[in-house]
Amino acid sequence: MTHSKTSGKAASKRERLANAAAQVLHEQGVATTTLADIARAADVPVGNVYYYFKTKDQLVEAAIDAHAQHLRQLITVLDALPAPQDRLKALLGGWVEQREVTARYGCPTGTLASELDKRADGLDTNIAEVMRVLLDWAEAQFRAMGRADARELAVALIAAYQGISLLTNTFRDPGLMASEGRRLERWIDSLGSAASPA
Numbered sequence: 001m002t003h004s005k006t007s008g009k010a011a012s013k014r015e016r017l018a019n020a021a022a023q024v025l026h027e028q029g030v031a032t033t034t035l036a037d038i039a040r041a042a043d044v045p046v047g048n049v050y051y052y053f054k055t056k057d058q059l060v061e062a063a064i065d066a067h068a069q070h071l072r073q074l075i076t077v078l079d080a081l082p083a084p085q086d087r088l089k090a091l092l093g094g095w096v097e098q099r100e101v102t103a104r105y106g107c108p109t110g111t112l113a114s115e116l117d118k119r120a121d122g123l124d125t126n127i128a129e130v131m132r133v134l135l136d137w138a139e140a141q142f143r144a145m146g147r148a149d150a151r152e153l154a155v156a157l158i159a160a161y162q163g164i165s166l167l168t169n170t171f172r173d174p175g176l177m178a179s180e181g182r183r184l185e186r187w188i189d190s191l192g193s194a195a196s197p198a
Contacts, residue, residue: 021042029111075133078090088138099168102165107162164180
């Protein structure tokens, strides 16, 4: 029994560090973030970090896993909605709700993917897999709407979000995200009533 309590505390601390890593890497970037920054954000003594993660790269990988876990939880919530259009628009709503954070730091997953793309250590493929899960999910929603061009529409949606995230961050203007969110909602509604291309 003592062992399971200890294991639970260890898992909790490891999870706290992973979530803190995701947040701090988003706010500061990979290059400038230190293990001490992450330890401080997780409220864990810096010496304890090495018990769970030997290198900063391992913490980056844990942050990617935290992004993946958050996405899985989000998809579970979205999948409970009755119609694919509702699910897609709820996804947009979540993005728009985060517009202040996006204006300050950019998209959490997109900015990390952009940074890791410049490295050749395999972490770039890990973050790409997280984005692929979202892309595949969006494709499934468009397919459920009867669209034969579901993959193209999913790419267009994710590309529109990544593009507006970049502009929102560049101009520090959350209103851009809100405006694009409304446009994308109208677009999704129009796709539900339009005939799918042959």
